[in-house]
Amino acid sequence: MNTLLRWARGRIAYLDAILIMAFVTNRSKINIMTARDDETLPEDEASRFKSYVEQRAAHRPLAYIREKCEFMGLDFEVNEYTLIPRPDTEIVVETALEIIKRTGVRNILEIGAGSGCIAVSLAVLCSGAPDITAADISAEAVETARRNAVRHGVSIRFIQSDLFDGVDPRAYDMIISNPPYIPHNEIDALPSSVKDYEPRSALDGGSDGLAFYRAITEKATDYIVYELGRDMAEKVKIILERRGFAEINIINDLAGRNRVISARKKAL
Numbered sequence: 001m002n003t004l005l006r007w008a009r010g011r012i013a014y015l016d017a018i019l020i021m022a023f024v025t026n027r028s029k030i031n032i033m034t035a036r037d038d039e040t041l042p043e044d045e046a047s048r049f050k051s052y053v054e055q056r057a058a059h060r061p062l063a064y065i066r067e068k069c070e071f072m073g074l075d076f077e078v079n080e081y082t083l084i085p086r087p088d089t090e091i092v093v094e095t096a097l098e099i100i101k102r103t104g105v106r107n108i109l110e111i112g113a114g115s116g117c118i119a120v121s122l123a124v125l126c127s128g129a130p131d132i133t134a135a136d137i138s139a140e141a142v143e144t145a146r147r148n149a150v151r152h153g154v155s156i157r158f159i160q161s162d163l164f165d166g167v168d169p170r171a172y173d174m175i176i177s178n179p180p181y182i183p184h185n186e187i188d189a190l191p192s193s194v195k196d197y198e199p200r201s202a203l204d205g206g207s208d209g210l211a212f213y214r215a216i217t218e219k220a221t222d223y224i225v226y227e228l229g230r231d232m233a234e235k236v237k238i239i240l241e242r243r244g245f246a247e248i249n250i251i252n253d254l255a256g257r258n259r260v261i262s263a264r265k266k267a268l
Helices: 002-009 014-025 029-033 043-057 062-066 087-103 117-125 139-151 184-189 211-219 233-242
Strands: 069-071 074-076 107-111 131-136 157-160 174-177 223-227 245-252 258-265
Touching (some): 002 014, 002 043, 014 062, 069 117, 074 117, 087 117, 087 174, 087 223, 087 258, 117 131, 117 139, 131 139, 211 223, 233 245
Parallel strands (some): 107 174, 131 157, 174 223
Antiparallel strands (some): 223 258, 245 258
């Protein structure tokens, strides 16, 4: 085992090698790190370990290799059909939870559900769980999200839909989205681990990165919570204001970067 780990250290980060070894052998990190120097692996496990190390050396994300990622303290299945949940996206959940607690909104729609990490986390963390619908254009992503809901024992309505094609936005008190927001001509400049592995449909936000903010805002009828792309807060705020939204709140992440924006449609 240690011979394999030394081999891996010449190719990838040591912690990644430990995590891959733990995944392959179904053992804890501590168990791996304290293994006897002469301990060996069965041939099939050694082969899988080497394959995964080579994949990681080619920048395949560790989350896709392990097929799981932690979000809001919960484990989620992830795969090539879903974005990998980022810690900063937890602010979307926290913001939505605060609005739900303060206003009592009951009918929630997530656009672009991906792995379902936002919708499932809300369902797990909300006392008196609201009625949540989660939509995604990818049938494979919808099935992944559905499995994650089952994993965590929550009831969510999942549908395959291109934006609002399969849902009526007027039926929801709150719409939540971490939409594609990378400008089209900037995708090729992203790290290989992102541009070459994560689904492009979940990244490409059109020519200026704002296409989905415009499309969703146009039909949203009450509360809205978005994750923000870099330097997009003021632009998204203008989109919201032009569509009659007020009570606009911009929330920063731990790095001080504008990360989430929430708003409410003005009463007519």
